[in-house]
Amino acid sequence: MAHACRNGLIAGAAGTVALNALTYLDMAVRGRGPSSTPEQAAGILAGKTGLDLGEEETAEHRKEGIGPLLGMAAGLGVGVAYGLFRRAVPRLPRPLAVLAVGAAVMVAGNAPMVTLGLTDPREWGTEGWLSDLVPHLGYSLATVAAYEAISR
Template identity: 50%
Template sequence: MASGLVRGALAGAAGTTALNATTYLDMAVRGRAPSDAPQDLIEKAARDAGLRVPGEGETREHRLQGLGPLVGMAVGVGVGALAGAAQAALARRGRRLPVVVGAALIAAGAMALADVPLKLFGISDPRTWSAGDWAGDIVPHLVYGAVTWASLDGTGPGSSVTTRARWR
């Protein structure tokens, strides 16, 4: 299980990098601004928990701008770790998920962990999003799921990578 968690965390880091690259590419192509939602969520969650992000003015704002993406990275690595543990558990039972199913489940899990808190904390309501808003959210998460699953699938038990490594 521990190796599944570690492999998954590394796969989640790769997926998070791909998600971020996809998001930045979207921003560059469409000329759109970055979302304030991650930092707004950190601010609201901290306030609701009775905590205060330290600093005043720009210093505090910059801390929030740093914390939002850091939490997103932690979610990406965490979802990957859980996926790695699940994949390892399935492998021990001689089972494997199809690539499309594994990637879609990982994407859906990450997307839910990103979007549900936005609704719960009153930051954003996905029911009001435009088609462009949805595309800007779904596409990077699908890329995340695909890269995370491909990383797991390529390094897991029985993969060509681990089989070759044993013969060296």
């Protein structure tokens, strides 16, 4: 089980790099700014847990750091979950694995934002969905490929 977790963690890291690269590429190509929802989530979660982020400017900087860290944790966590899943279901066809991992990472990344009331996928439109789907598909492809490569 340790190998599955380790390999899943490494695969999740590869997927997280792919997701971030595709997101930043989209920002560069379309000239759009970054999403503020991760930082908003960090602020809400800090408030709900009683975590003091400090005074105004310091709190904003901490949210800017915590928000992306939450995304990285989701990416690494989905990678570990995939490693454990692959250990239990070793013969799952790769295309199905890519779809399952893609769905899992979209839920891991978006469900907290929806639950906190920061976004509503029903209001995203085509452009919003593409901005979300493409990086998550990249995560999924990279995670599955990395896991398969290191688990041989």
